[in-house]
Amino acid sequence: MILNYLLKPWITKNVPNINILNLTLNSKNIKNNSLFFSINGYLEKGSKYIQESINNGSIAIIIETENIYEHGKIINNKIPIIFFYKLKIFISEISGRFYNNPSNKLNLIGITGTNGKTTVSYISSQLINLINKYNKSAIIGTLGNGIIPNLIETKNTTDSPIDLQETLYKFYKNNIDTVFLEVSSHSILQNRIKNLKFKYTVFTNISHEHLDFHKNMFSYKKSKYKLFNEYKVINSIINVDNKFGKKISNKIKCTSVSLFKKIYIKCRSIYVNIKKIKFIKYKSYLEIIINNIKYNILLNFIGYFNVNNFIISLVTLIELGYKVNDIIKVSSLINLPPGRMEIIKFNKIDIIIDYAHTPDAIINILLTIRKICIGKIWCIFGCGGNKDKLKRPIMGKLAYKYSDYVILTSDNTKNENINDIINDIIKYINYKNNINIIIDREKAIKFSICNSNKYDIILILGKGHEKFQIIGNDLFNFSDKEIVLKLINKL
Structure with missing residues (x-):
């Protein structure tokens, strides 16, 4: 796309006729005919990367300015540098224009929640599928x-605005019809999804998380609400079993989802009533009445929170126009994502790997496992460094209360002292019996496997599907699942 056409809605004068083939926010990721966006981050100014982008071959640069009078100013050296007022707010729109607004042509469903x-x-x-x-x-x-299952790994829950638009464009070109996008609170506030056209928005729940970024729950909830207040959609699907979800449902047009x-579902004139939920080992049996017809559903997972997630999905598909019978027929074939209650069996011991890293997630999985465990529950977890410190003692107290044995270990400690993290976790625990501290995560996992007994359940929490561990500024290969499989093959 020609640069002056790309920027025409915002800058009308003196923009050169340069053919742009790629957009990037990363000065190290310069491809042929790249336009580099130099934006100011939370810790440093983007302008420090301009020279690197030029060295790597960018053919034009847009630089963010906080001075409205500099907007549209162009420094014409060999590489034009164009000043753009409050650039971060507009990158989603600019990249949407570059990729011909692919979200307008897709069934894009935005899903948010803790x-x-x-x-x-x-x-x-x-x-x-x-x-x-x-x-x-x-x-x-x-x-x-x-x-699924052929996924390309990404660094963030919600990509940068450029990457999002490019990914949606590729999906559209590959005849993908419907896209489910996880929308983080960070991405909402940082305008990453600003120019996306959602058909439906979904709310799962909200609980204590990310207070290092949001500072308090009020700000956190406010950021989530923006997805439902500021985006025009056909409808929203809201989990009203969550208190904040109930508040959202009272303010907007939506379908309210509840297990109770x-x-x-107004647009389809369909009533859904969950009559019975029964857990037997690691399966759920549901009895659901839909428009006076009874359906029995078998799911390959347990937990009220997971059943709730299934019902949200069921309602979303009905909203999209899928027939109830078609959905029910395939429901017994679906599985949870990797690293979500992923079970590995060994000598009549069940080892469960799960991503639970918030107080709400920890209590949900512990209460669920308590219902089916006839032995002892082992809980292995740590907390990430440089993140929300307020949740740590809450998680520690919950793990101590609902587990028989707790092993505190490292997670992604980043640049924080592991001993400080551990001390935060045990802050509110008066009696430390049945708590072991084993900093090395692999050794912690091995200790639990070697010391557990028949019918015990070992929960390894916090990292789930992740294949790395971040310590300091270094990223090491580390997978809870691979470690478990390696250990049990040796024992």
């Missing part, structure tokens, strides 16, 4: 981007 985003998107996409052999569904989120109340 927990459950990945599971709802994963379940929903699986259901569509099992039902529909022609118009495939894809996901964008924590696990990566693409059609009748659900009315």
Whole structure:
């Protein structure tokens, strides 16, 4: 696309006729005919990377300015540098224009919430791909981007605005019809999704998380609400079993989802009523009444929170126009995402790997496992460094209360002292019996496997699907699942 055409809605004078083939925010990721966006981050100015982008071959640069009078100013050296007022706010729109606004041509569903985003998107996409052999569904989120299971790994839950638009463009070109996008609170406030056209928005729940960024729950909730207040959609699907979800439902047009109340999907004139939920070992048996017809559903996972995620997915697909019978037929074929209650069996011991890294997620999984465990529960976890410190003692207290044995270990400590993290976790625990501190995560996992007994359940929490561990500024290969498989093969 020609640069002066790309920027025409914002800058009309003196923009050169340069053919742009790529957009980037990363000065190290310069391809042929790249336009580099130099924006100011939270810790440093983007202008320090301009020379690097030029050295790497960028053919034009847009630099962010906070001075409105500099907007449209162009420094014409060999490489034009164009000043753009409050650039961060407009990158989604500029990149949308570059990629011909692909979200307008897709069924784009935005899913937000503290927990459950990945599971709802994963379940929903699986259901569509099992039902529909022609118009495939894809996901964008924590696990990566693409059609399950062939996902391309990403660094963030929600990509940069440029990467999002490019990914959606590729999906559209590859005849993908429906996309489930995990929307983080950070991405909402940082305008990463600003120019996206959602058909539906979904709310799973909200609980204590990210207070290092948001400072308090009020600000955190406010950021989530923006997805439902500022984006025009066909409808929203809201989990009203969560208190904040109930508040959202009272303010907007939506379908309210609950495990305990009748659900009315107005656009399809369909009533859904969950009559019975029963857990037997690691399966859930549901009895659901839909428009006076009884359906029995078998799910390959347990937990009220996971059943809730399934019902949100069910309602979302009905909203999208899928037939109830088609959805029910394939429901027994779906699985949870990797690293979400992923079970490995060894000598009548169950080892469960899960991504739970918030107080709400920890209590949900512990209460669920308590219902089926006839032995002892082992809980292995740590907390990430340079992140929300207020949740640490809450997680520690919950793990101590609902587990028989707790092993505190390292997570992604980053640049924080591991001993400080551990001290935060045990802050509110008066009696430390049944708590072991084993900093080396592999040794912590080995200790639990070697010391557990028949019918015990070992929970390894916090990292889930992740294949790395961050200590200091270094990233090491580390997978809880691979470590477990390695250890049990040796024992």
